Amino acid sequence: MTYSETGVGRTINRLLDEHPDLDASADGALDGLDQFHIGGGEAVDRLIAGLALSTAGTVLDVGSGFGGPARQIARRTGGRVTGLDITPSYVEAARDLTARAGLDGLVRFHHGDIAEFSPERPFDAAITMHVQMNVRTKTAWFAHIARCLAPGARLAVWEVCRPRPTDLPWPMPWSLDGTDSFVVSAEALRDSIEEAGFTSTEWTDETSWVRSWIDRAFGGGAPSRPALPMLLDDGYTRVINYAAALTDGSLQVWRGIFTKTSA
Ligand SMILES: C[S@@+](CC[C@H](N)C(=O)[O-])C[C@H]1O[C@@H](n2cnc3c(N)ncnc32)[C@H](O)[C@@H]1O
Numbered sequence: 001m002t003y004s005e006t007g008v009g010r011t012i013n014r015l016l017d018e019h020p021d022l023d024a025s026a027d028g029a030l031d032g033l034d035q036f037h038i039g040g041g042e043a044v045d046r047l048i049a050g051l052a053l054s055t056a057g058t059v060l061d062v063g064s065g066f067g068g069p070a071r072q073i074a075r076r077t078g079g080r081v082t083g084l085d086i087t088p089s090y091v092e093a094a095r096d097l098t099a100r101a102g103l104d105g106l107v108r109f110h111h112g113d114i115a116e117f118s119p120e121r122p123f124d125a126a127i128t129m130h131v132q133m134n135v136r137t138k139t140a141w142f143a144h145i146a147r148c149l150a151p152g153a154r155l156a157v158w159e160v161c162r163p164r165p166t167d168l169p170w171p172m173p174w175s176l177d178g179t180d181s182f183v184v185s186a187e188a189l190r191d192s193i194e195e196a197g198f199t200s201t202e203w204t205d206e207t208s209w210v211r212s213w214i215d216r217a218f219g220g221g222a223p224s225r226p227a228l229p230m231l232l233d234d235g236y237t238r239v240i241n242y243a244a245a246l247t248d249g250s251l252q253v254w255r256g257i258f259t260k261t262s263a
Pocket of ligand 1: 003034035036037062063064065066067068069084085086087090112113114128129130131134135173174
């Protein structure tokens with residue numbers, strides 16, 4: 001099963017102990033470790049403007065992983081961010097990294113499923129990055145996100161799409177063997193999000209930008225600093241397979257900004 005790593009907290013502690021020069025509270029210091037999507041912190045920056053947040057807005061991060069995007073949004077905007085994730089050990093790691101970053105006043109994490117999540121107040125915006133690939137019933141899943149948002153709220157997505165049906169090399173970052181992978185075309189994904197109660201404000205193919213990011217990020221070879229693949233089962237193979245599929249055109253990355261249409 002994907003996302004079954006239970007020792008991520010111990011691994012993070014060990015990696016940070018081995019690198020005492022790394023200041024976990026510094027902006028971007030842990031981007032190589034805690035941003036669990038292609039494009040790192042730069043990808044999060046490409047989404048933040050689209051959230052159209054006013055001062056101290058509230059943001060829901062669905063499938064928050066180790067919390068890198070949530071902490072970055074809080075740092076950039078001063079808003080309160082709530083992360084939600086179904087993997088208990090990832091939620092624990094996200095809480096620990098947030099405390100290390102000194103951001104636990106602004107960022108918190110819940111373990112749970114969006115289908116059962118009921119916020120006390122609707123959020124002003126939501127973000128989801130590299131999560132829906134594991135979701136079979138996409139319209140229902142995005143409708144659960146819509147239910148948690150105020151009318152007119154923005155949803156920003158950074159998502160993997162498949163331009164045509166082709167065999168993919170497994171494992172991938174979101175699936176070890178393909179049995180829990182439900183990657184669809186960009187058109188089908190946009191349609192599912194719109195059917196869930198959103199209108200599309202922006203829908204952009206970011207694959208070329210991602211390819212140049214891969215060249216910059218991995219051009220120097222394997223990282224010497226703590227890096228995400230060190231936290232994941234078969235981590236380097238998963239990242240290499242994903243980069244290869246983006247490079248040969250089997251996969252794409254799309255950035256979307258959507259606006260919640262109805263109450
Ligand atoms: C590839 S990681 C992305 C994490 C984070 N969004 C980021 O970009 O750093 C996918 C995350 O989605 C979570 N996830 C998968 N299916 C989910 C679901 N149905 N609801 C909530 N989280 C889910 C996994 O536990 C994992 O943390």
